[in-house]
Amino acid sequence: MSKPTKVEIAFMGMGNVAQAFLQLLARQHEWVESMYGVAFKTVGIATRRHGSVVSSTGIDLRDCIDVIEKDAHLTTIPDCIDAGDAPGLLDVATPDIIVETIPLNPHDGEPALGYIRRALDKGIHVVSVNKGPVAFAYQELKTLADLRGVQYRFEGAVMDGAPVFNLVEYCLPGTSILGFVGVLNSTTNLILGGMESGKSFEDCIDEARRAGIAEENTSYDIDGWDAAVKATALARVLMGADVQPHQVNRAGIAEVSPEHLIQAAAEGNVIKLIARGHAVDGGVLLTVRPEAVPISSTLGSVRGTSNVLILHTDLMGEVAIVETDPTIEQTGYALLSDLISILKT
Amino acid sequence: MSKPTKVEIAFMGMGNVAQAFLQLLARQHEWVESMYGVAFKTVGIATRRHGSVVSSTGIDLRDCIDVIEKDAHLTTIPDCIDAGDAPGLLDVATPDIIVETIPLNPHDGEPALGYIRRALDKGIHVVSVNKGPVAFAYQELKTLADLRGVQYRFEGAVMDGAPVFNLVEYCLPGTSILGFVGVLNSTTNLILGGMESGKSFEDCIDEARRAGIAEENTSYDIDGWDAAVKATALARVLMGADVQPHQVNRAGIAEVSPEHLIQAAAEGNVIKLIARGHAVDGGVLLTVRPEAVPISSTLGSVRGTSNVLILHTDLMGEVAIVETDPTIEQTGYALLSDLISILKT
Numbered sequence: 244m245s246k247p248t249k250v251e252i253a254f255m256g257m258g259n260v261a262q263a264f265l266q267l268l269a270r271q272h273e274w275v276e277s278m279y280g281v282a283f284k285t286v287g288i289a290t291r292r293h294g295s296v297v298s299s300t301g302i303d304l305r306d307c308i309d310v311i312e313k314d315a316h317l318t319t320i321p322d323c324i325d326a327g328d329a330p331g332l333l334d335v336a337t338p339d340i341i342v343e344t345i346p347l348n349p350h351d352g353e354p355a356l357g358y359i360r361r362a363l364d365k366g367i368h369v370v371s372v373n374k375g376p377v378a379f380a381y382q383e384l385k386t387l388a389d390l391r392g393v394q395y396r397f398e399g400a401v402m403d404g405a406p407v408f409n410l411v412e413y414c415l416p417g418t419s420i421l422g423f424v425g426v427l428n429s430t431t432n433l434i435l436g437g438m439e440s441g442k443s444f445e446d447c448i449d450e451a452r453r454a455g456i457a458e459e460n461t462s463y464d465i466d467g468w469d470a471a472v473k474a475t476a477l478a479r480v481l482m483g484a485d486v487q488p489h490q491v492n493r494a495g496i497a498e499v500s501p502e503h504l505i506q507a508a509a510e511g512n513v514i515k516l517i518a519r520g521h522a523v524d525g526g527v528l529l530t531v532r533p534e535a536v537p538i539s540s541t542l543g544s545v546r547g548t549s550n551v552l553i554l555h556t557d558l559m560g561e562v563a564i565v566e567t568d569p570t571i572e573q574t575g576y577a578l579l580s581d582l583i584s585i586l587k588t
Numbered sequence: 589m590s591k592p593t594k595v596e597i598a599f600m601g602m603g604n605v606a607q608a609f610l611q612l613l614a615r616q617h618e619w620v621e622s623m624y625g626v627a628f629k630t631v632g633i634a635t636r637r638h639g640s641v642v643s644s645t646g647i648d649l650r651d652c653i654d655v656i657e658k659d660a661h662l663t664t665i666p667d668c669i670d671a672g673d674a675p676g677l678l679d680v681a682t683p684d685i686i687v688e689t690i691p692l693n694p695h696d697g698e699p700a701l702g703y704i705r706r707a708l709d710k711g712i713h714v715v716s717v718n719k720g721p722v723a724f725a726y727q728e729l730k731t732l733a734d735l736r737g738v739q740y741r742f743e744g745a746v747m748d749g750a751p752v753f754n755l756v757e758y759c760l761p762g763t764s765i766l767g768f769v770g771v772l773n774s775t776t777n778l779i780l781g782g783m784e785s786g787k788s789f790e791d792c793i794d795e796a797r798r799a800g801i802a803e804e805n806t807s808y809d810i811d812g813w814d815a816a817v818k819a820t821a822l823a824r825v826l827m828g829a830d831v832q833p834h835q836v837n838r839a840g841i842a843e844v845s846p847e848h849l850i851q852a853a854a855e856g857n858v859i860k861l862i863a864r865g866h867a868v869d870g871g872v873l874l875t876v877r878p879e880a881v882p883i884s885s886t887l888g889s890v891r892g893t894s895n896v897l898i899l900h901t902d903l904m905g906e907v908a909i910v911e912t913d914p915t916i917e918q919t920g921y922a923l924l925s926d927l928i929s930i931l932k933t
Contacts, residue, residue, distance in 0.1 A: 558612065
């Protein structure tokens with residue numbers, strides 16, 4: 244048996260998603276390592292709340308989980324060196340792969356975008372769940388990654404762990420994506436569903452907040468900005484469009500009233516925040532807005548936090564992927580599947 | 589630029605699906621060839637109605653399309669040698685890849701199963717749309733393929749070109765499939781939909797026959813045998829089960845009356861022929877039977893010839909793939925995607 248290749252991993256961000264990934268990796272690493280002939284070593288962790296550390300000897304994943312659970316500082320882990328802040332990690336460490344999950348600034352994708360650019364430029368693979376950098380700068384980052392011979396992967400950016408980007412890359416070879424339509428934002432879907440069952444808009448928002456689904460700034464979800472950023476990411480990656488989130492023809496759900504929902508139901512419809520993209524001369528036209536869709540349709544069938552993406556293709560007709568009731572574990576899985584994609588090549 | 593690798597292809601079966609693939613390949617072969625650094629050469633075609641031929645110099649795909657359209661004999665193509673019957677092709681030719689689409693005997697998978705076994709044993713890759721050999725002998729054929737260092741691929745066996753087997757293999761690495769539920773048979777879905785709108789069972793069957801969707805022997809569809817064979821194929825490949833189609837707990841749609849459909853609709857439901865598989869101690873329990881499902885569910889949302897497969901996984905929760913209104917072109921695409929999978933490795 245040949246000796247496993249050592250793969251050094253560093254984490255930027257250690258919030259809920261990264262922790263879910265860490266739990267998954269702690270459970271699955273032996274399988275992944277033996278399957279792909281590798282041995283993982285965690286050489287750095289950068290966080291906003293728990294400090295940033297590096298270690299040349301490797302950080303035990305269980306130590307890391309313990310420290311985060313105790314809300315302690317990462318420097319309390321044995322044999323770790325304080326790396327200062329998050330960008331400081333990139334000054335002192337050059338891992339093979341960075342797992343990036345830092346909080347998103349939805350208006351320009353920073354600071355994640357800058358960190359990803361810098362990591363790729365240093366010849367480091369990046370796996371990320373951040374939609375911002377994809378929506379604002381996918382082509383630039385992809386070109387940089389290709390130039391440095393590394394991969395930039397982000398399966399979790401749009402539909403948690405449900406395959407979207409990998410679906411097209413691995414399962415629909417040779418097809419062109421002509422357009423798409425989807426329900427991409429969980430918070431608005433949960434709110435509209437709650438309002439259908441007679442709850443008030445405000446009660447529904449509170450519920451989404453309590454469930455930990457809504458973004459800190461709920462207007463980001465409600466005004467359709469989250470869906471617009473996701474639609475832009477899809478248009479850039481799947482359709483090669485050079486488009487910005489602010490160019491999306493966007494309307495949120497604030498104007499949707501209980502009367503609208505009752506009227507829709509009477510017509511066999513349900514109101515969803517629908518994201519659409521379709522190829523037009525010289526680009527892709529993107530819209531995000533509340534639409535009445537038949538309750539008996541695939542779009543109409545997603546409830547609660549579930550989401551759906553329907554792809555219109557040239558060779559494979561119309562194919563949809565539906566993710567039912569995703570949790571944070573599924574977003575963690577997106578990172579694992581991206582990690583495996585890198586190990587495979 | 590390095591010289592392209594020559595890839596020799598032979599066809600077993602030249603019905604609608606193979607012709608759709610041929611049309612697709614005629615349009616796309618330059619793209620595929622340049623993408624994967626190969627040059628295709630068609631070295632043999634075996635059919636039931638148009639004879640079987642081989643050619644060491646290569647058969648022009650347009651000549652082949654012409655002959656089939658004119659309903660002529662394949663030996664009228666220049667520079668072709670008569671190979672006798674279909675198995676005769678395997679006596680005289682050893683292509684790199686066989687594209688197998690011969691008519692299915694649903695009760696034992698023959699003669700396709702025997703041809704596939706023989707081709708794999710000769711070290712020939714096989715791409716196929718036949719569900720029978722998968723449902724009756726997947727493990728045996730996969731073991732043989734591995735032993736000979738070739739691939740046996742069959743993406744089109746269950747859901748035309750919609751990724752099912754490739755979805756799990758390429759996009760859900762490390763996950764275990766715990767179960768599945770789906771609407772897998774187009775004919776019964778079309779019939780039940782027609783009956784809902786007030787047509788008679790017999791009129792709906794005629795319609796499905798005219799649309800070219802129903803199998804020659806419609807009882808094969810109506811009695812749930814087609815769905816049972818597909819469910820068995822899924823259980824074997826995705827869940828490692830050693831199970832036979834006749835072990836499926838099976839009921840068809842013959843007993844579904846207009847009254848049942850009206851009653852279901854009154855309760856917000858719709859009746860579909862549902863295939864289910866779930867892991868039990870020591871195996872997989874498979875059922876195919878008409879079930880009332882909510883019209884507002886993903887299962888209930890597929891109309892006409894559309895189909896859906898929902899996978900229950902350990903790490904990725906519940907994920908579904910929906911194919912809307914597939915045509916023969918999508919089944920042709922399944923063969924193209926399988927061909928590309930082989931070229932990639």
